[in-house]
Amino acid sequence: MGFASMAAHFILLVRGGGFFMKRLLGLGFLLSVLFVSAAFGDVIVRMKAPKVVPGTVSTAGAESARTMAATMTAAGAGGMVVKVYENLVLDGEVLALMRPVGDEKAFAEALAKDANVGGVAFDRPIYGTGAEIAAKRANNFNTEMIDAPLADVDVSGQVVYVLDTGIDSQGPLGHLIDYSLSRAYLDEPGDAGMPEWQDYNGHGTFVSSVAVADGKLDVTGVTPGARVAAMKVMGVNKKGSTNFIVDALNDIAGHQFEGVRAINMSLGYFFPNTPEEIAAGRMAGGGYDPVYFALEAMDKQDRFVFVTSAGNENLPVGKPVERGGDGWDAGEYVYPGSYIGLKGLITVGSVNKDGSASDFSNYSGEFVHFQAPGKGIVGYGSGTSRGGFDELVLFGKGTSMSSPHIAGMVAALSAKDPGLGAAAIIEKMTRSTKAAPAMKSNGEPLSKYGTPSLAKAAGIDPAGPGNPDAPDTPDPGVPGTPDVEPPADPFPLPGPNPNLPWNPEPTPPSVPIEGEGGSGCDAGLGWGCAALGAALTMRRRWGKF
Structure with missing residues (x-):
């Protein structure tokens, strides 16, 4: 599968400095690009604080400056700003969601060369x-x-x-x-x-x-x-x-x-x-x-x-x-x-x-x-x-x-x-x-x-009149819930539900991910594997929580 058709959802960190193209120790892949979901080409860029004279820019002005900086960064790389997360400002830095207008590979490469891009963090499934x-x-x-x-x-x-x-x-x-x-x-x-x-x-x-x-x-x-x-x-x-x-x-x-x-x-x-x-x-x-x-x-x-x-x-x-x-x-x-x-x-x-x-x-x-x-x-x-x-x-x-x-x-x-x-x-x-x-x-x-x-x-005696509904110990006269093991796996993948006759067919997963259980290369990441030259172990982290 070519780069333009693969899932390329990753996050770029903008904090100044060069683009980190380092190998993640012990994992065998580079953090500079990691393709992990089906949001085609979207990236979150961490924008460095705009350089302004302290006290000369209002809050609205600072937001405008951050938005303008993000817009210029995205446009220069061949993309557009989808959203600036203005409520998550940390020491003047902010995150911005960006999307390529054309070729995803060219967009990623251009962002990698931008002076404001200082590192990368990749999206993870939850x-x-x-x-x-x-x-x-x-x-x-x-x-x-x-x-x-x-x-x-x-x-x-x-x-x-x-x-x-x-x-x-x-x-x-x-x-x-x-x-x-x-x-x-x-x-x-x-x-x-x-x-x-x-x-x-x-x-x-x-x-x-x-x-x-x-x-x-x-x-x-x-x-x-x-x-x-x-x-x-x-x-x-x-x-x-x-x-x-x-x-x-x-x-x-x-x-x-x-x-x-x-x-x-x-x-x-x-x-x-x-x-x-x-x-x-x-x-x-x-x-x-x-x-x-x-x-x-x-x-x-x-x-x-x-x-x-x-x-x-x-x-x-x-x-x-x-x-x-x-x-x-x-x-x-x-x-x-x-x-x-x-x-x-x-x-x-x-x-x-x-x-x-x-x-x-x-x-x-x-x-x-x-x-x-x-x-x-x-x-x-x-x-x-x-x-x-x-x-x-x-x-x-x-x-x-x-x-x-x-x-x-x-x-x-x-x-x-x-x-x-x-x-x-x-x-x-x-x-x-x-x-x-x-x-x-x-x-x-x-x-x-x-x-x-x-x-x-709350400063209340658990057994006192200020909290009559919460005794310190359960009333032994109240029947308890049997402490038994429920049946396994109540969260199966979607299937027909006989209790929903008005809509018996399953709703497909909203974020389909290819290659579950296999490596990233097996999942068809094409250019990503060739560029990284590594055995991506992108096993889905669904677990049994």
């Missing part, structure tokens, strides 16, 4: 971190385990951003969705009359319900009545792109509100570079991580708490994994959980109903900050699911179900005290744990701080 589901159970032991919800706290003004597969607009959460904030960042064919962010998998709907469900069908979330914003970064196949995350974060960063907002990311990806290399902005071989750039730019505002799931491979977080598996190689790191230097980032592992560490959960006594229930969790499915989440009430397991417990806690604490910043809210949570870190079977701690108590973080 995947949701829900593991399994099974038949419905009407029990909310999980909220009791974290002393939630809070009584007499108005959470109606709170919004939890959910970066996931969308949310079912027609289901029990429909009235809690903020339509004005919800967006889709990938093109996916859908049912007539549905919003673009409609959930055709179910993962995002389930995650959202754990955070905010308000009692319909006997399902109560951590912060019932708060709103959710569907930031659709994954499709029906529970797969997406790190570029979609950047786009969503740019939109969120531009929103104005009082207090702090929780951003739930029940998703993950593997990457070979160390946390230190990523935080320094100079990964081995000259690489760069645009997701980290976006999170760092927002982190400085102290307005956001980024809650991410630890993952379900039973692997250490923050360390190179010792064994390869289905979707990752030995020596790689789990992200976003392995990021360092972000005071607003929280990674969450999973515990069982009895408080023991879930056998599937990834773990770390340093990088996994909290643990929360992640097995036998009750939540909503999506009526338009093509992936097994089509029942209205389900129970499931996975660290995807653990992280929204913490996101919901952030929303509740911000509602109780809107004057708190992100760092202050996290500090309250770290000082309010009710259970010590659970231990994995290998003797390693699951988390750093253990299981937090929402009531304690």
Whole structure:
């Protein structure tokens, strides 16, 4: 396959200096060009801060200068600017999405020679971190385990951003969705009359319900009545792109509100570079991580708490994994959980109903900050699911179900005290744990701080009259949810759904990627392989999160 017809989605870093054409140590390929998805020719360029005299240019003028610089860079390379991410400015630098007008190879070569292009970071696939589901159970032991919800706290003004597969607009959460904030960042064919962010998998709907469900069908979330914003970064196949995350974060960063907002990311990806290399902005071989750039730019505002799931491979977080598996190689790191230097980032592992560490959960006594229930969790499915989440009430397991417990806690604490910043809210949570870190079977701690108590973080006695709905320990007289193993693989690739007679055929994946499981050259990357002269090992990082 020739260059012009292949998937050439990659990210260029503009920071001054020459174009890094270095070999990524240990991987056998160059970071200067890596073709990993089906967004033909699009690139994200990191634009260097325009050179202006301090104090002489207004905010609007600075934005105009950055846009002009990006426009000139794209035009000079034979392309155009699609979007400048003006809400993600870090030390005057900004990201810009660009697209070639003509030949993709010529566009890439021209950008490589531009004086403003200083490095490269490539796009990576992402995947949701829900593991399994099974038949419905009407029990909310999980909220009791974290002393939630809070009584007499108005959470109606709170919004939890959910970066996931969308949310079912027609289901029990429909009235809690903020339509004005919800967006889709990938093109996916859908049912007539549905919003673009409609959930055709179910993962995002389930995650959202754990955070905010308000009692319909006997399902109560951590912060019932708060709103959710569907930031659709994954499709029906529970797969997406790190570029979609950047786009969503740019939109969120531009929103104005009082207090702090929780951003739930029940998703993950593997990457070979160390946390230190990523935080320094100079990964081995000259690489760069645009997701980290976006999170760092927002982190400085102290307005956001980024809650991410630890993952379900039973692997250490923050360390190179010792064994390869289905979707990752030995020596790689789990992200976003392995990021360092972000005071607003929280990674969450999973515990069982009895408080023991879930056998599937990834773990770390340093990088996994909290643990929360992640097995036998009750939540909503999506009526338009093509992936097994089509029942209205389900129970499931996975660290995807653990992280929204913490996101919901952030929303509740911000509602109780809107004057708190992100760092202050996290500090309250770290000082309010009710259970010590659970231990994995290998003797390693699951988390750093253990299981937090929402009531304690809010300054309320969990067993007192100020929080009657959240006793410190579950009532033994209340029937519990059987701690059983749900059936395997509830997220199959799309297939006919007998429960959807009005639309039985599957929706095709929105971001098709060739050569899954093989090398990049096997996937037909043509010019890319010839130019790089390397054996590209572009295995898709879908994993089993």
